[in-house]
Amino acid sequence: MPRVQGSYCPSLRRPRLASSSETRHSAPLSLLPPLTPLPTQTPIPPQPSRRVMLKISGEALQGPAGYGVDPAILSGIARDVAAAVAAGVQVAVVVGGGNFFRGVGRWPGLDRASADYVGMLATVMNAVCLQSALEAEGVPTRVQTAIEMREIAEPYIRRRAMRHLERGRVVIFGAGTGNPFFTTDTAAALRAAEIGAGAFLKATKVDGVYDRDPAHHAGATLHRSLTFQEVLHASLAVMDGTAITLCKENDIPVVVFNLTTPGTMLQALLGDWSVGTVISSSRQEQAQPAPTA
Numbered sequence: 001m002p003r004v005q006g007s008y009c010p011s012l013r014r015p016r017l018a019s020s021s022e023t024r025h026s027a028p029l030s031l032l033p034p035l036t037p038l039p040t041q042t043p044i045p046p047q048p049s050r051r052v053m054l055k056i057s058g059e060a061l062q063g064p065a066g067y068g069v070d071p072a073i074l075s076g077i078a079r080d081v082a083a084a085v086a087a088g089v090q091v092a093v094v095v096g097g098g099n100f101f102r103g104v105g106r107w108p109g110l111d112r113a114s115a116d117y118v119g120m121l122a123t124v125m126n127a128v129c130l131q132s133a134l135e136a137e138g139v140p141t142r143v144q145t146a147i148e149m150r151e152i153a154e155p156y157i158r159r160r161a162m163r164h165l166e167r168g169r170v171v172i173f174g175a176g177t178g179n180p181f182f183t184t185d186t187a188a189a190l191r192a193a194e195i196g197a198g199a200f201l202k203a204t205k206v207d208g209v210y211d212r213d214p215a216h217h218a219g220a221t222l223h224r225s226l227t228f229q230e231v232l233h234a235s236l237a238v239m240d241g242t243a244i245t246l247c248k249e250n251d252i253p254v255v256v257f258n259l260t261t262p263g264t265m266l267q268a269l270l271g272d273w274s275v276g277t278v279i280s281s282s283r284q285e286q287a288q289p290a291p292t293a
Contacts, residue, residue: 051090051165052199052269053192053252054081055185058096058126060205060259068099069129077203077265078133081170084269085139090165091269092195093172094188095130097122103180116180120147123184127174128152140169146178146187158194165195185239189246200252201268202239203259208277209238226279238279247279254279 056077063070081091100122106115127143134141142164143153153174154160161171176187185202192200206214207222209231214220228248231238238244238256247254257264257276264275 050088051092051195051197052201053188053195053197054091054093054265054269055188055200055202056093056095056130056259057204058098058100058122058184060203061095061126062099069126073259074129074133075136076262077130077259078137078139080266080269081134082137082139083266085168085170087270089269090168091170092161092165092191092197093127093130093170094184094191095123095126095172095174096184097126100125113180116176116182117147120175120178123176124149124153124174127172130172134170140167141172142169143172143174145175146173147175161191162195183240183243185243186246189239189243189252192252193246193250197252199273200247200254201265202254202256203265203268204256205258205260206256207258207261208256209236209279211236213237223277224274225283226277227283228279228281230283231279238277244279248281251281253281 061069061073063073081093084091097119101115101118103112103115103119106112124143124145124147127145131141131143142161144156144161145153146156148155156173156178161173164171173187173191176182176184177190188202189200191197209223209226210217210220211223211234212220214222226236228244230236231244232241232248238254244254246252253273255268255273255276255278257268259265261275267275
C-alpha cells in the first residue's frame with residue numbers, strides 16, 4: 001500500500017525559539033527605559049492590640065446573696081463591656097461557675113472528672129445569663145461552648161470566634177476547655193492565646209495581687225507590678241500555674257483588678273492598667289496605662 005503523505009499546515013508548525021544571542025542583542029540597552037527606583041516607605045509602627053480576654057469569676061457574680069447571680073452586678077458588667085465595645089475594643093469573655101458549683105467542693109462519691117463536668121455546665125449557665133444582659137444593652141453577643149450544645153450556643157470554632165470579634169460582637173466562651181482537671185483560668189488563658197488577645201483581664205473581688213491573703217492578714221501588701229517568674233516562684237494565689245505559664249509563654253500580660261469597685265472594669269478594658277496589678281514578662285516600676293489607640 002502506498003504511503004499516505006500528510007498535508008502540511010503552516011499554522012501548526014512549532015515556532016522557533018530565539019537563541020540566547022539573538023535575545024541578548026535584539027534591542028540595545030541604551031534604548032530601554034531606565035528603571036524607576038521604588039519609593040522609600042516609612043515603616044508603619046505596629047498598632048497595640050485592642051482585643052482583650054476578660055475573665056470573670058463566678059463568685060464575683062453572686063453578690064451579697066452568696067449564691068447564684070446578682071442582677072445588679074450582671075447589669076453593671078454588661079454596661080462596662082458595652083461602653084468598651086462602643087470604643088472599639090474587641091472583648092472576649094470567660095466566666096467561672098463557682099457561684100453555682102465548684103468541682104473542688106465535691107462530696108464523697110462524686111469523682112473529680114464528673115465534678116469538673118458539672119462545673120463546666122455551671123459556666124454555661126453564667127454565659128447565657130451574661131449574654132442576655134449584654135444584648136439588653138444592645139451589644140450583639142455569641143456564646144461558644146467547648147462541649148457541644150447547639151440548642152443554646154455555638155460550638156467553639158476559633159476562626160468563627162475571631163470573625164465575631166472583628167464584627168464587633170462579644171464572644172463568651174463556656175464549658176472551660178471541655179476537659180476535666182483544668183480551671184476556667186486555664187481555659188481563659190488558652191482562648192486568649194488562640195484568638196491573639198493583647199491582654200488577660202482578671203476581674204476578682206480584691207484590688208490586685210497581695211503578698212498574703214488580705215482576708216486573713218491586715219498588713220498584706222498590694223503588688224502593683226510583678227513578673228510571671230515572680231508569681232510562679234512565690235506561688236502567689238493569682239491563678240493556677242498552668243494559666244500563668246500559658247500567658248508567660250505567649251507574652252500575654254495579666255491585669256488583676258477589683259470588679260466590685262465602680263469604674264475599674266471599664267478602665268481596664270480601655271487600657272488603663274493602673275487599676276490593679278500588672279503581671280508581665282518584665283517588672284514595671286509603676287504600672288502605666290496601656291495604649292489603646
